[in-house]
Amino acid sequence: MYPNEKAAIPTRVIGLISGTSVDGIDAALVEISGQELDLKIELLAGETYPYPDELRERILALCAGAAISMAELALIDDAIAFSFAQAAQNIQSGHQAANLIGSHGQTVYHRPPKKNAGTQGRGEEVGVLAVVPVESKLPNPKGNAGTGGYGEKNLHLSHSPLGYSLQLGRGALIAHLTGITTVSNFRAADIAIGGHGAPLVPRVDAYLLSHPQEGRCIQNIGGIGNVAYIPPRHGDWLSKIRAWDTGPGNSLLDLAVQHLSAGAKTYDENGNWAASGTPCYPLVEEWLKQEYFHLPPPKSTGRELFGVTYLEQCLQDAQAYQLNSADILATLTELTAASIAHSYQTFLPEMPQRVLLCGGGSRNLYLKQRLQLLLASIPVLTTDEVGLSADFKEAIAFAVLAYWRHLGIPGNLPTATGAPGEVLLGEIHQC
Ligand SMILES: Nc1ncnc2c1ncn2[C@@H]1O[C@H](COP(=O)(O)OP(=O)(O)OP(=O)(O)O)[C@@H](O)[C@H]1O
Numbered sequence: 001m002y003p004n005e006k007a008a009i010p011t012r013v014i015g016l017i018s019g020t021s022v023d024g025i026d027a028a029l030v031e032i033s034g035q036e037l038d039l040k041i042e043l044l045a046g047e048t049y050p051y052p053d054e055l056r057e058r059i060l061a062l063c064a065g066a067a068i069s070m071a072e073l074a075l076i077d078d079a080i081a082f083s084f085a086q087a088a089q090n091i092q093s094g095h096q097a098a099n100l101i102g103s104h105g106q107t108v109y110h111r112p113p114k115k116n117a118g119t120q121g122r123g124e125e126v127g128v129l130a131v132v133p134v135e136s137k138l139p140n141p142k143g144n145a146g147t148g149g150y151g152e153k154n155l156h157l158s159h160s161p162l163g164y165s166l167q168l169g170r171g172a173l174i175a176h177l178t179g180i181t182t183v184s185n186f187r188a189a190d191i192a193i194g195g196h197g198a199p200l201v202p203r204v205d206a207y208l209l210s211h212p213q214e215g216r217c218i219q220n221i222g223g224i225g226n227v228a229y230i231p232p233r234h235g236d237w238l239s240k241i242r243a244w245d246t247g248p249g250n251s252l253l254d255l256a257v258q259h260l261s262a263g264a265k266t267y268d269e270n271g272n273w274a275a276s277g278t279p280c281y282p283l284v285e286e287w288l289k290q291e292y293f294h295l296p297p298p299k300s301t302g303r304e305l306f307g308v309t310y311l312e313q314c315l316q317d318a319q320a321y322q323l324n325s326a327d328i329l330a331t332l333t334e335l336t337a338a339s340i341a342h343s344y345q346t347f348l349p350e351m352p353q354r355v356l357l358c359g360g361g362s363r364n365l366y367l368k369q370r371l372q373l374l375l376a377s378i379p380v381l382t383t384d385e386v387g388l389s390a391d392f393k394e395a396i397a398f399a400v401l402a403y404w405r406h407l408g409i410p411g412n413l414p415t416a417t418g419a420p421g422e423v424l425l426g427e428i429h430q431c
């Protein structure tokens with residue numbers, strides 16, 4: 001029993017997320033029992049609800065750095081909350097009502113912390129925040145810094161060592177609209193103590209997908225890719241888990257498909273278009289020199305790096321090799337596959353015995369085939385093949401994270417986010 005554990009445990013929980021692909025809201029209605037090692041989930045319903053076209057375009061523009069007013073931001077925030085609340089209502093249709101919602105919301109901005117903000121030790125800048133005594137973190141009422149407070153000397157408007165991650169779709173409104181207690185803003189607490197606030201799903205992966213004898217990589221291929229390496233479940237296996245964002249999943253591919261099809265297509269279905277081309281390996285080698293791929297974990301990224309500007313550079317590079325559209329897509333697909341495989345070879349203490357894919361990219365057969373080739377004898381399957389929905393795993397994870405928040409169980413894994421310790425994730429909004 002955890003100290004904050006509530007008497008009544010919600011068992012029917014809705015998980016909601018729209019990821020970095022911004023393709024729509026994934027909703028999962030799950031029945032949850034147990035807590036950690038005995039955690040069990042049953043997926044009662046899973047559905048993706050596309051955003052209205054205009055809202056999707058506004059979100060994508062925001063993610064690409066469009067300058068908008070606070071008034072517009074407020075409108076988008078509430079439009080997203082409305083869409084999420086609607087998704088929560090729809091997913092319950094034909095089922096007994098849920099008693100808790102975990103809503104990730106829509107990421108529109110993500111900035112990782114400066115190096116050394118978490119478990120890596122104290123960097124120069126972080127030291128300023130780290131030495132502040134707990135009881136005097138706020139400036140005194142006159143606006144001057146209290147002893148050791150975030151005074152003029154310590155708080156910089158030009159830079160902060162901490163990360164920042166903004167998810168829109170405010171939880172209080174979802175709670176009000178649905179009449180169901182809603183947990184949201186999951187990343188903030190981990191970031192506040194110096195973590196990346198991402199990836200958060202690995203702790204759930206650990207309890208739902210670990211194996212007594214087998215080391216596994218759970219590889220999500222959404223807009224951004226992320227991996228959780230889960231060693232065999234014995235000894236201090238939990239502290240040996242490693243997780244990080246591997247780089248681009250489908251984000252560059254989707255943008256390239258839209259550009260190359262003049263807006264007629266939004267993604268490369270099953271990877272068919274890319275499969276009709278040939279990867280340009282010298283270009284992949286060149287692209288893999290990019291700094292992010294060489295940063296040691298913990299690390300996180302987003303569309304701020306692997307977005308429109310990045311693709312524009314890739315398209316420019318491709319011109320030098322006179323690549324046609326299919327070759328460009330094959331080369332970008334190879335970048336996603338190679339960045340995943342190379343990161344395992346570079347950063348894992350040992351290679352896994354099995355790789356389990358999830359996220360929309362697991363449906364890209366060409367990408368899956370390329371990854372399998374690069375990982376040679378290590379079988380590359382999907383989480384469906386071990387009984388956990390590859391399409392709805394992230395939504396399920398946010399249902400579990402909300403459930404853990406309700407029980408007072410921490411949701412982050414310090415080895416994944418780089419935070420100096422475990423922390424309760426999410427803010428609870430009573431309806
Ligand atoms: N049949 C398919 N063939 C190829 N690609 C597909 C297919 N189905 C989905 N995808 C890809 O998967 C993407 C959506 O994946 P997913 O929903 O996992 O992303 P996300 O959750 O938004 O991202 P993230 O995990 O980074 O937050 C689509 O944009 C598309 O590129």
Ligand SMILES: CC(=O)N[C@H]1[C@@H]2OC[C@@H](O2)[C@@H](O)[C@@H]1O[C@H](C)C(=O)O
Binds near residue numbers: 197200222
């Ligand atoms: C800031 C943010 O939304 N990050 C996402 C994104 O999409 C994949 C990868 O980058 C991962 O770090 C994270 O999402 C999943 C749900 C996570 O936190 O585990």
